[in-house]
Amino acid sequence: MPQSKQKPHASVIVFPFDLFGGTGTGAGAELLGDALREMFDDNALEKRPIRCDAYKGLVTVKDVTFRTTKSLNLWKNTGRQAVKQALRAGERVIWLGGNHLSVLPVYEELGGDKAGSALVIQLDAHLDIYQLHDVMPNPACGNFLLHSDETLPQIVNVGHRDLFLHAKEFEATFAKTFSAVDVATDPERVTNDLIARVHKAKRVWIDIDVDVFDPAHLPAVHQPMSFGLHPLAVLRVLTAAWDAENVVGVSISEFDPGRDDRDTSLNLLGWLLEWVLLKWYEA
Numbered sequence: 311m312p313q314s315k316q317k318p319h320a321s322v323i324v325f326p327f328d329l330f331g332g333t334g335t336g337a338g339a340e341l342l343g344d345a346l347r348e349m350f351d352d353n354a355l356e357k358r359p360i361r362c363d364a365y366k367g368l369v370t371v372k373d374v375t376f377r378t379t380k381s382l383n384l385w386k387n388t389g390r391q392a393v394k395q396a397l398r399a400g401e402r403v404i405w406l407g408g409n410h411l412s413v414l415p416v417y418e419e420l421g422g423d424k425a426g427s428a429l430v431i432q433l434d435a436h437l438d439i440y441q442l443h444d445v446m447p448n449p450a451c452g453n454f455l456l457h458s459d460e461t462l463p464q465i466v467n468v469g470h471r472d473l474f475l476h477a478k479e480f481e482a483t484f485a486k487t488f489s490a491v492d493v494a495t496d497p498e499r500v501t502n503d504l505i506a507r508v509h510k511a512k513r514v515w516i517d518i519d520v521d522v523f524d525p526a527h528l529p530a531v532h533q534p535m536s537f538g539l540h541p542l543a544v545l546r547v548l549t550a551a552w553d554a555e556n557v558v559g560v561s562i563s564e565f566d567p568g569r570d571d572r573d574t575s576l577n578l579l580g581w582l583l584e585w586v587l588l589k590w591y592e593a
């Protein structure tokens with residue numbers, strides 16, 4: 311297939327793991343996977359040239375399921391293999407996770423990259439290294455970065471609203487953090503920093519915990535935290551992340567459709583996924 315030689319394939323990996331916090335977000339991963347399938351079917355019926363023709367036939371949606379105890383026990387291994395396989399094949403990856411913990415296999419795979427220099431641009435309201443009195447000590451969505459089996463990749467958080475941690479606590483995990491206040495007051499500084507980093511990185515992964523958005527625009531989360539990012543601010547950050555065109559993957563987690571309001575969050579994330587695909591395939 312000559313077409314596939316010019317353009318890499320993309321794998322959408324539906325990974326609805328949602329144990330240890332964020333129960334219900336697994337359904338969000340499945341819903342987004344179904345929404346993409348529906349969109350691809352719809353696009354295929356279109357007779358006129360449309361922008362999505364750019365990735366027609368190049369994107370595959372793959373489902374991982376967790377319906378047995380065995381599959382739950384093996385969750386991290388299964389995830390690691392899935393992302394490893396896709397990246398080694400030179401594919402673009404969209405990881406539709408349940409809770410944020412479900413993205414840990416991706417972090418481990420990128421961190422385990424012996425060539426190094428993988429950069430994760432993480433959009434999240436939280437810095438997931440919490441060891442506070444109400445966070446469980448075993449791996450969970452609020453502390454998963456403390457439970458990696460590998461050296462973590464370089465992580466830059468954008469959009470957090472943390473008011474707990476001292477810098478010395480998160481500097482060990484994060485190469486840099488830009489709070490929502492930084493994004494609001496000095497967006498140029500944030501985007502300039504990201505642009506410099508993506509040009510130095512061998513590959514870039516964008517990890518979106520959807521609670522980075524302000525709950526007014528994305529209500530379907532377990533811990534809605536005010537003062538979040540406006541969707542257009544997120545697009546500005548993502549555009550900077552794409553400056554070097556070496557983005558290999560995007561993950562989305564923590565979307566709980568049971569908490570949505572008139573599909574506001576579903577529509578936002580559906581649009582965003584379509585935009586991501588165009589970003590890759592119209593480049």
Ligand SMILES: [Mn+2]
Pocket residue numbers: 410434435436519521522564
């Ligand atoms: Mn979060």
